[in-house]
């Protein structure tokens with residue numbers, strides 16, 4: 001097992017722990033204001049959204065509920081195909097509920113555009129999206145996203161839930177990997 005300090009594998013830190021927490025605090029405040037008098041169900045998309053969900057939820061000072069979905073997109077290698085399979089469905093009946101999907105990143109938009117239409121077919125009162133990161137240059141499907149933490153360049157980023165080969169999810173910051181990691 002490689003025990004070297006994983007933060008050292010980042011070549012460029014895009015967002016520090018403090019920046020991420022501060023932005024999540026702002027997003028939670030905006031969402032709270034928008035949903036006054038309404039029950040909120042946050043739906044996190046496993047596994048990348050685990051950190052965003054945990055920290056975003058703790059910035060709320062009101063009640064909310066959380067549930068999780070796991071999906072897998074059929075694709076070749078790192079390419080997403082837009083064909084999505086449910087690996088773990090919600091435990092909650094969302095009919096009549098105000099749903100906010102929580103994501104770590106929107107890249108091509110294929111995962112979310114599929115998820116929004118899937119959840120919309122279950123007759124919720126509303127479905128909105130909150131994502132920490134979005135890559136506008138990579139978008140292939142237009143996805144109506146209400147809350148975005150940061151728009152980022154079209155580069156592969158890791159940390160704070162985002163993995164490379166299942167590693168780096170536990171980094172507190174978000175950045176790009178040094179070339180030696182890929183070789």
Ligand SMILES: O=P(O)(O)OC[C@H]1O[C@H](OP(=O)(O)OP(=O)(O)O)[C@H](O)[C@@H]1O
Pocket residue numbers: 045046047048049071072073080103104105106107108109110111112162163
């Ligand atoms: O906009 P898209 O191009 O569809 O890509 C975005 C999705 O890709 C990543 O998840 P991934 O499927 O890699 O699984 P993970 O969440 O378990 O890391 C990320 O967490 C988003 O869910």
Ligand SMILES: Nc1nc2[nH]cnc2c(=O)[nH]1
Pocket residue numbers: 105106107108155156157158159162163164
């Ligand atoms: N780790 C990681 N996963 C992704 N899935 C889609 N885009 C990305 C990215 O930039 N980094």
Ligand SMILES: [Mg+2]
Pocket residue numbers: 045046047048049
């Ligand atoms: Mg994901």
